[in-house]
Amino acid sequence: MSEHERTYWFAAKSYGLGWTLPITWQGWLAVFAYLMLLISTLIVASTDYRWPLVAISTLALVAVVVWKGEKPLRWRWRGK
Numbered sequence: 612m613s614e615h616e617r618t619y620w621f622a623a624k625s626y627g628l629g630w631t632l633p634i635t636w637q638g639w640l641a642v643f644a645y646l647m648l649l650i651s652t653l654i655v656a657s658t659d660y661r662w663p664l665v666a667i668s669t670l671a672l673v674a675v676v677v678w679k680g681e682k683p684l685r686w687r688w689r690g691k
Contacts, residue, residue, distance in 0.1 A: 621680040626687060630680045638679065645672040 620638030621630040633639045645668060652664045677684070
């Protein structure tokens with residue numbers, strides 16, 4: 612693995628569009644933090660604020676994945 616590839620937290624999928632599971636501990640930490648935030652929001656927040664907080668935390672995770680994920684984001688066919 613080259614030095615450039617190590618900066619990515621999420622690898623691009625071999626087939627299709629998007630990213631795979633995290634490939635570094637930083638990526639796993641981001642996913643774990645999202646899950647903990649999601650669980651705590653669902654337990655603690657009142658029903659008026661629950662779903663907006665879930666949406667905001669999900670958008671934050673997507674932003675981190677786009678920022679630290681392998682580029683370019685395009686449809687992939689593995690070897691083609």
